[in-house]
Amino acid sequence: MAAIEKVKVVVLGDSGVGKTSLTYLIAHNKPLLSPGWTVGCSVEVKLHRYKEGTQAQNTFFVELWDVGGSNNHRNTRNVFYQPTHGIILVHDLTNRKSQLNLQKWLSEILNQDSTNPTFQNVDVDPEQFLGSTQIPILVIGTKFDIAEENQKKNQYRRLASSIAEQCGADEIFVNCFQPRSLAPGTSNSVKLTRFFDKIIERRYYSRISPFTDKRRAIPPYLMATSTPLSNKRPENYLSPRFYHMD
Amino acid sequence: MTFLEDSLIVFISQAIFFIGGWIFFVKQLFRDYEVHHSLVQLIFSVTFALSCTMFELIIFEIIGYLDSSSRYFHWNLGLYSLLFMVIALIPFYIAYYCISNIQFLSRTHIRPLTIFVWLIYLYFFWKIGDPFPILSPKQGIFSIEQGVSRIGVIGVTVMALLSGFGAVNYPYTSMAIFIRPVTQADVLSIEKKLLQTMDMILVKKKRIALAEANSVGARQNYSMMDQSNVKSRGFWTNILSSVGSIANPLSQGTENISQLRQEIAALEELSRQLFLEAHDARTMREKIEWSNTFQGKYFNFLGYFFSLYCVWKIFISTINIVFDRVGKKRSSYQRLRARSPLAGLEHRPCFLVTACFLHIGGLYSTNEYTWFIAHVNEVLLQDFILEVLEHYSANPRPDNGYVFLFFRPSHAHEHAPRVQNYHYSSAGRFAVQLLP
Numbered sequence: 001m002a003a004i005e006k007v008k009v010v011v012l013g014d015s016g017v018g019k020t021s022l023t024y025l026i027a028h029n030k031p032l033l034s035p036g037w038t039v040g041c042s043v044e045v046k047l048h049r050y051k052e053g054t055q056a057q058n059t060f061f062v063e064l065w066d067v068g069g070s071n072n073h074r075n076t077r078n079v080f081y082q083p084t085h086g087i088i089l090v091h092d093l094t095n096r097k098s099q100l101n102l103q104k105w106l107s108e109i110l111n112q113d114s115t116n117p118t119f120q121n122v123d124v125d126p127e128q129f130l131g132s133t134q135i136p137i138l139v140i141g142t143k144f145d146i147a148e149e150n151q152k153k154n155q156y157r158r159l160a161s162s163i164a165e166q167c168g169a170d171e172i173f174v175n176c177f178q179p180r181s182l183a184p185g186t187s188n189s190v191k192l193t194r195f196f197d198k199i200i201e202r203r204y205y206s207r208i209s210p211f212t213d214k215r216r217a218i219p220p221y222l223m224a225t226s227t228p229l230s231n232k233r234p235e236n237y238l239s240p241r242f243y244h245m246d
Numbered sequence: 247m248t249f250l251e252d253s254l255i256v257f258i259s260q261a262i263f264f265i266g267g268w269i270f271f272v273k274q275l276f277r278d279y280e281v282h283h284s285l286v287q288l289i290f291s292v293t294f295a296l297s298c299t300m301f302e303l304i305i306f307e308i309i310g311y312l313d314s315s316s317r318y319f320h321w322n323l324g325l326y327s328l329l330f331m332v333i334a335l336i337p338f339y340i341a342y343y344c345i346s347n348i349q350f351l352s353r354t355h356i357r358p359l360t361i362f363v364w365l366i367y368l369y370f371f372w373k374i375g376d377p378f379p380i381l382s383p384k385q386g387i388f389s390i391e392q393g394v395s396r397i398g399v400i401g402v403t404v405m406a407l408l409s410g411f412g413a414v415n416y417p418y419t420s421m422a423i424f425i426r427p428v429t430q431a432d433v434l435s436i437e438k439k440l441l442q443t444m445d446m447i448l449v450k451k452k453r454i455a456l457a458e459a460n461s462v463g464a465r466q467n468y469s470m471m472d473q474s475n476v477k478s479r480g481f482w483t484n485i486l487s488s489v490g491s492i493a494n495p496l497s498q499g500t501e502n503i504s505q506l507r508q509e510i511a512a513l514e515e516l517s518r519q520l521f522l523e524a525h526d527a528r529t530m531r532e533k534i535e536w537s538n539t540f541q542g543k544y545f546n547f548l549g550y551f552f553s554l555y556c557v558w559k560i561f562i563s564t565i566n567i568v569f570d571r572v573g574k575k576r577s578s579y580q581r582l583r584a585r586s587p588l589a590g591l592e593h594r595p596c597f598l599v600t601a602c603f604l605h606i607g608g609l610y611s612t613n614e615y616t617w618f619i620a621h622v623n624e625v626l627l628q629d630f631i632l633e634v635l636e637h638y639s640a641n642p643r644p645d646n647g648y649v650f651l652f653f654r655p656s657h658a659h660e661h662a663p664r665v666q667n668y669h670y671s672s673a674g675r676f677a678v679q680l681l682p
Contacts, residue, residue, distance in 0.1 A: 004452075004456075006452075014278065027455075028680050037522060039518045039522065040440075040520075040521030040522070041444065041517070042514065043444060043447055043448055044451065045448060045451040045452050047456070047459055057426055061452055061455070063448055065444075072525075073525055075525070075528045075532070076437075076521065076524050076525040076528050077531070079437045079440060079441065079524065080444075094280070095279065095280045095284075096280050097277070097278050097279060097280055100279075101278065174274070186533050195593065202255075214615070221485050
C-alpha cells in the first residue's frame with residue numbers, strides 16, 4: 001500500500017444537493033440508502049486504474065473529500081481545501097439556485113489565503129480554467145430522475161450549467177440512487193475516468209521540466225505550477241507568492 | 247363617494263404590502279432555494295399584506311384619517327380574511343404539504359388524512375379557549391369574537407416566548423464577559439488534530455479498499471486458474487496455490503474489514519466533533535475581534551443596561567403578585583410622566599405610532615440586536631400605549647370599533663387592573679393582537 005500514490009479531489013456544492021450520496025456512489029458503486037447531514041467533511045476512497053488497458057497502467061488512490069455545504073460553517077471549511085488536485089462541483093438539477101451558487105464555491109476554494117481565513121470577494125475568471133495546466137474541474141448534476149420527470153411535465157428548462165462551459169469542464173447528470181448511472185461503459189463513467197486521469201496526469205506525469213528532479217508540492221494558492229509545456233498561461237492570476245522557473 | 251376613495255386608498259396600500267411581502271420572500275427567505283409551489287409564496291404575501299393592513303387601520307383609527315364607516319367595513323373585511331387564513335387555510339396547507347412529503351403514502355390517502363389532521367387542529371384550537379371566560383351570552387358561538395380572542399391569546403403567548411428567548415440570548419451572544427479567550431494557536435492546534443483524524447480515516451479506508459480489491463482479484467484468479475491453468479502448471483503447485491489464495495486473503499480481509507469499519511465509524515464521529523470545536527473556536531475569535539470595535543463595546547454596554555432592567559421588572563412583578571398590589575400603586579412610568587413637561591394628549595398618537603413601528607420593526611427584523619432594542623423601546627413606551635387605551639375606553643363611542651393592544655403577559659401583574667378591563671370587555675371593544 002505504501003507504493004500506491006494518491007490524489008485529492010474536493011467535492012463542493014450547496015447543502016442538500018447530494019454530494020455525500022454521490023461520493024459514496026463513485027467510491028462503492030452502490031447507492032447510499034440513508035445519508036445524514038454532513039458536518040465537516042466525509043472522505044471516500046476509490047482505487048482508480050490510470051490508463052487502464054494500456055501499457056502505462058498504474059493504480060492510484062483517489063480521495064474524495066466531500067465538504068459539508070452549510071453556510072454557517074463557512075469560516076472553518078477552508079482547512080480541508082489544501083492541497084487540492086481536482087474539484088468536483090455538484091449542483092441539483094431541480095434547484096436552479098444551487099447551480100448559480102457554483103460560481104461562489106469556485107471562488108471560495110480558489111481565493112484561499114492561508115493567513116486570512118475569511119471569505120474574500122475576489123471574482124474568479126472561469127476562463128482561467130481553460131487549458132491543460134489548470135486544476136481539473138468536473139461538474140455533476142444530481143437528482144436527474146426528478147429533473148427528467150419535470151421535463152416530461154412540460155417544465156422544460158436547460159439542464160446543462162453555464163459554469164461548465166465557462167471552465168471548459170465536462171458535465172454529467174447522475175441519479176445517485178441508481179448505480180447504473182456510473183456503470184462502466186456509460187458515457188458518464190467515461191467522463192469521470194477521463195477526469196481522474198487528467199488529475200493524475202497533472203499531478204504525477206507532467207513534471208518533466210529539466211530544472212526539477214524531485215516532486216514538487218503544489219503551492220498553497222492551488223494555481224498551476226510551471227512546466228515548460230504550459231504555453232497558454234495568462235499573466236494576471238499569478239499570486240505574489242508564486243515563483244516559477246522558466 | 248368617500249367610501250370608494252377610502253377603499254381605493256386601503257386597497258392600494260394592501261397591494262403595496264403584498265408586493266413588499268413577495269419581494270421579501272424571494273430575496274431573503276428563499277434566497278438559496280427554488281420555489282416549487284407558488285401557492286406558498288402567495289399565502290405568505292397575502293398574510294403579510296393583511297397584517298400590515300390591520301396595522302395601518304389602527305393608525306388611521308387613531309389619527310382619524312378616513313371615514314369611520316369605511317374604516318369599520320375594512321376592519322371587518324380584514325379581520326374575517328385573517329381569521330379565515332389563520333384558522334382554515336394555512337393549517338390545512340401546512341398539513342397537506344407535510345403529509346404529501348411522506349413517502350410511503352399513496353396519492354389517494356393524502357386528502358382525507360389532511361382533512362383529518364385539520365379537524366384535530368380545530369378541536370385543539372377550540373379547547374384552548376375554554377379556560378378563558380370569552381363566551382358572552384350576547385354573541386353566538388361562531389362570532390368573530392371567539393376566533394379573534396383565541397388567536398389573541400395564542401399570539402401573545404408566542405410573542406412572550408420569543409421575547410423571553412431573545413432577552414436571554416442577546417446578552418449571552420453580545421456581552422464581553424461570556425466570550426472565552428481563544429488564541430490563534432488554539433485554533434491551529436484544533437485544525438491540525440482534525441486533519442490528522444481525517445488522515446487516519448483515509449488510511450483505514452484505503453486498507454479496506456485494497457482488501458476488497460484483493461479479495462475480488464483472488465476470487466477471479468481462483469476461478470481463472472480453475473479453468474485455464476490447471477493443465478499448464480504442475481499438479482501440486484495448483485493445489486498449493488489455490489489453497490493459499492483461498493485461505494489467506496479472504497479470511498484475513500473479512501476479519502480486518504469489519505473491525506476497520508468500526509474504527510472508521512468512531513473516527514468519523516471524532517472528526518465531526520473536532521470540526522465543530524474548530525468552528526466554535528473560529529467563531530469565538532471573530533467575536534473577540536468584533537467586541538473590540540466600537541459597535542461591540544456599545545452593544546456590551548446595552549447588554550448590561552437591559553439585563554439590569556429586565557431583572558428589575560421581574561422583581562417588581564413578583565412583588566406585585568405576592569403582595570397583590572393591583573391598581574393601588576402607580577407604575578414608575580406614571581410617576582415619571584407626572585413630572586415631565588411632555589404630558590399632553592396631542593403627543594400621544596405620535597408616540598403610539600413610534601411604538602407600533604418599533605414593534606413591527608422588531609418583529610420582522612432578522613437581526614437579534616435590532617429586535618431586542620425594538621422590544622425594549624416598546625416596553626418603555628408601553629405605558630404610553632396603555633394611557634391611550636385608557637383614554638379611548640373612557641370615551642366609548644359607537645364607532646369605536648376595535649382597539650389595538652400590545653400586551654405582554656410578563657407585565658400583566660404590573661398593569662393588572664387594565665388587563666381586566668381590556669381582556670374581558672363588552673361588545674364593541676376587544677383586544678386584537680397583531681399576528682407574528
